[in-house]
């Protein structure tokens with residue numbers, strides 16, 4: 625009895641604690657649930673979207689964010705954005721384009737990448753820069769965290785390799801954050817280099833202007849604390865920034881959807897294989913259940 629009471633009290637205290645924390649943090653808008661190509665048990669990545677997403681990452685996001693867990697060769701693996709089943713015309717027979725290390729698109733993307741690989745030391749002990757190879761990790765923009773922070777108002781742009789797994793609501797959150805920037809609400813003051821976003825979690829009650837506070841520092845009656853937070857990333861996307869070769873719309877929504885799908889692939893490249901294994905297992909179990917039922921009927925058919 626005593627134990628049950630202790631348990632109940634702990635549970636109630638715990639729940640109160642959680643709701644108090646939620647109320648004081650101010651929170652963030654819940655991201656809208658999107659219908660992605662990869663949603664649901666049969667969903668797969670859309671190769672064109674992955675290619676466009678890579679283009680958005682490379683052109684825009686890579687100025688500040690690394691993608692350290694991804695090697696160029698991964699881009700050419702089965703299910704990856706630039707995988708080839710067979711070689712395009714004009715490539716000699718000796719090349720195996722299905723092999724990511726020989727894939728000519730991947731080789732070109734690595735060789736022309738905007739950042740070089742720091743390699744070495746050479747025979748005189750110096751480090752040197754060279755163009756990337758398919759086997760290299762995709763190089764990030766900053767040599768170290770100090771330089772990254774100096775360039776970003778003291779904030780650290782996170783590596784994006786696993787970001788869709790590392791945030792609550794995953795891809796829906798990343799998409800909403802990218803398209804969700806809003807004008808700073810009139811009731812708050814925010815520092816230069818900070819940007820308001822309703823999907824970023826924060827506590828805007830701390831930023832309310834003095835004229836909206838009572839003498840205890842609480843919001844005046846009727847003053848609403850804006851939901852959301854401020855972050856050190858300026859809105860990175862604007863209509864028309866990138867021209868897509870396939871004629872897809874040059875809009876913020878399209879860029880955000882494509883780059884998010886690409887980042888989802890980067891964080892979970894094995895999703896398709898996992899799903900098809902799941903479906904195969906299900907079919908196997910259904911057949912097995914059928915067989916068992918049939919043999920059960922057979923074995924017991926002459927028992928009255």
Ligand code: HEC
Pocket residue numbers: 680681684685686687688689776779780781782787791798801802854855856857858860861883
């Ligand atoms: C000019 C530099 C810059 C560019 C360009 C940029 N970002 Fe950021 N980003 C940042 C910084 C700085 C932060 C950290 C913000 C903070 O914590 O206050 C950040 C944070 C993020 C976060 C994490 C938000 C969170 O929940 O913590 C995501 C996701 C993100 N960026 C995605 C992108 C994508 C996708 C692109 C390309 C479309 C992009 N960023 C382009 C600087 C940049």
